[in-house]
Amino acid sequence: MEYKEAKDKFISTWGSLGTLWGINKAMAQIQALLFISTRALTTEEIMAELQISRGNTSMNVRQLIDWGIVKKELKAGERKEYFSTEKDVQELARIIAEERNRREIQPVIKTLQEISSIKSDGTEKTKELIKQTKALHDLAKTVDSLLDKAINRKQNWVSTTLLKVIK
Amino acid sequence: MEYKEAKDKFISTWGSLGTLWGINKAMAQIQALLFISTRALTTEEIMAELQISRGNTSMNVRQLIDWGIVKKELKAGERKEYFSTEKDVQELARIIAEERNRREIQPVIKTLQEISSIKSDGTEKTKELIKQTKALHDLAKTVDSLLDKAINRKQNWVSTTLLKVIK
DNA sequence: TTAAACTTTCAATAATTCTTGAAAATTAAA
DNA sequence: TTTAATTTTCAAGAATTATTGAAAGTTTAA
Numbered sequence: 001m002e003y004k005e006a007k008d009k010f011i012s013t014w015g016s017l018g019t020l021w022g023i024n025k026a027m028a029q030i031q032a033l034l035f036i037s038t039r040a041l042t043t044e045e046i047m048a049e050l051q052i053s054r055g056n057t058s059m060n061v062r063q064l065i066d067w068g069i070v071k072k073e074l075k076a077g078e079r080k081e082y083f084s085t086e087k088d089v090q091e092l093a094r095i096i097a098e099e100r101n102r103r104e105i106q107p108v109i110k111t112l113q114e115i116s117s118i119k120s121d122g123t124e125k126t127k128e129l130i131k132q133t134k135a136l137h138d139l140a141k142t143v144d145s146l147l148d149k150a151i152n153r154k155q156n157w158v159s160t161t162l163l164k165v166i167k
Numbered sequence: 168m169e170y171k172e173a174k175d176k177f178i179s180t181w182g183s184l185g186t187l188w189g190i191n192k193a194m195a196q197i198q199a200l201l202f203i204s205t206r207a208l209t210t211e212e213i214m215a216e217l218q219i220s221r222g223n224t225s226m227n228v229r230q231l232i233d234w235g236i237v238k239k240e241l242k243a244g245e246r247k248e249y250f251s252t253e254k255d256v257q258e259l260a261r262i263i264a265e266e267r268n269r270r271e272i273q274p275v276i277k278t279l280q281e282i283s284s285i286k287s288d289g290t291e292k293t294k295e296l297i298k299q300t301k302a303l304h305d306l307a308k309t310v311d312s313l314l315d316k317a318i319n320r321k322q323n324w325v326s327t328t329l330l331k332v333i334k
Numbered sequence: 335t336t337a338a339a340c341t342t343t344c345a346a347t348a349a350t351t352c353t354t355g356a357a358a359a360t361t362a363a364a
Numbered sequence: 365t366t367t368a369a370t371t372t373t374c375a376a377g378a379a380t381t382a383t384t385g386a387a388a389g390t391t392t393a394a
Contacts, residue, residue, distance in 0.1 A: 001285045003293045010300060013278045019189065020271055024382070036296045043341075053384045058342060079339055079392070089302045104187055111180045118168045126170045129203045133177060135256045191352070210371075220354045225372060246362070246369055335394100342389070352379070359372070364365100 010036060011050070021096050022104065023067075026052055027060040031069060031085055040073045040082035068095050094150065101147045109144060112137040177203060178217070188263050189271065190234075193219055194227040198236060198252055207240045207249035235262050261317065268314045276311060279304040 001009075011032045018028030029050050034041060041049075046057050061083055064070035069092065073082040086092045116133040120126050168176075178199045185195030196217055201208060208216075213224050228250055231237035236259065240249040253259045283300040287293050 001281070003285070003288065003290070003296065006282045006285045006300075007296060009278065010282050010296065013275060013282075017271070017275055019186070020267075022186070026382075036292075036299050038291050038295045054341085055343075055385065056383050059383090062342085081341080087299070089299075089306045093306060100187075104184070108180060108184055111176065114168070115173045115177050115180075118170070118173045121170065123170070124205050125203075128205050129170065129174060129177065132203050132254070132256075133173075139256045139260060193352080221371085222355065222373075223353050226353095229372085248371080338391105338393090340389105340391075343387085344385100346384085348381105348383070350379105350381070352377105354377080355374100357373085359370105361368100361370075363369095364367080 007036065022100055023063070024060070026050070026056055027063055030057070030060050031064055034070065034083060034085035035087065037084075040084040042080050042082055044080070046083070067099050097147050097150060101144065105140060105144055105147070109137065109140045112140060174203065189267055190230070191227070193217070193223055194230055197224070197227050198231055201237065201250060201252035202254070204251075207251040209247050209249055211247070213250070234266050264314050264317060268311065272307060272311055272314070276304065276307045279307060 011029050014032035014035075015025045015029035018025050030046055033046060033049055043054065043057050043061070046052075046061070047054060050057075061070060064083075064085070065072065070083050070085050073084055075082060086095065112133050116130055116137050118126075118130065120130060178196050181199035181202075182192045182196035185192050197213055200213060200216055210221065210224050210228070213219075213228070214221060217224075228237060231250075231252070232239065237250050237252050240251055242249060253262065279300050283297055283304050285293075285297065287297060
């Protein structure tokens with residue numbers, strides 16, 4: 001396998017994996033491209049490499065910046081913006097975990113909390129609803145704690161935190 | 168909040184959360200409905216509760232069965248099938264982790280392995296591609312090990328395995 | 335200022351994914 | 365068998381989500 005083929009394969013694999021961490025294909029592909037690039041790229045370069053429109057590139061790069069995964073770089077004497085992504089996989093994983101937690105897990109915990117706190121009317125079905133949502137709430141809180149610990153450990157959280165478990 | 172409102176809120180929250188664990192809305196809603204039901208339900212009952220078509224119900228129930236989350240129950244003297252879901256959240260989480268690992272993480276690990284193993288032509292960009300995909304491969308293997316340990320621990324893996332980390 | 339370089343927005347369109355519903359298939363009782 | 369109950373399939377249509385591209389907006393240099 002030559003460079004070009006390997007690169008394309010990486011971008012497309014990473015792109016289709018986007019759903020796994022909750023982002024769309026273009027966004028994941030842009031991140032993938034920057035992740036294996038040896039330097040920061042311009043909008044034009046991203047458009048050309050991925051064969052996507054200017055609007056699409058602009059919107060998705062902004063979203064990556066919102067996620068804190070991509071940074072804008074300005075070069076002296078140049079008008080256009082250059083973009084680069086976090087290159088350290090551990091830090092990347094940490095940021096993604098943090099964002100997903102904030103965007104998705106927290107709101108669900110809140111809702112489960114509300115539902116599991118309704119007052120029982122004594123019927124079987126209400127008891128079951130309370131019992132089951134309580135159980136989910138407990139699980140979600142456990143996962144939340146784990147993520148929180150992991151997120152606030154800037155250095156090497158995967159190896160230090162998760163590897164402890166594996167041993 | 169009354170039972171009906173709480174139930175609907177739970178089903179819709181769980182439904183929109185489907186994407187988080189990689190399944191579609193109807194599938195997640197059916198699972199949610201069964202999860203808080205006090206007894207196994209028929210196709211007709213699921214259709215009526217969720218206001219979805221027979222075909223949709225049939226296909227999504229089959230998928231839940233494929234995932235190992237839902238079981239078919241046959242009642243003596245009755246023709247129609249009854250469906251129930253795994254009620255234990257720990258076991259549910261374990262099954263979901265196992266399936267996502269098998270369906271999504273394993274194929275990615277294989278691809279990253281292939282890409283990171285191409286022979287270097289000595290150029291910067293090839294070195295970078297190899298270096299970065301190797302790093303991702305290592306991360307994926309770490310997550311894989313964690314899941315594998317967790318998955319093969321039938322009882323209470325979340326509390327026993329993950330809580331260790333949180334302490 | 336003005337003008338050129340560049341970025342963002344957003345309505346229209348395309349692509350993808352989900353849902354329906356009726357026909358075909360299956361199952362089991364008569 | 366035949367028939368009725370039930371489930372599955374799948375093409376067509378609906379709904380959702382992603383993408384385009386051109387106009388509007390912004391920025392900076394002259």
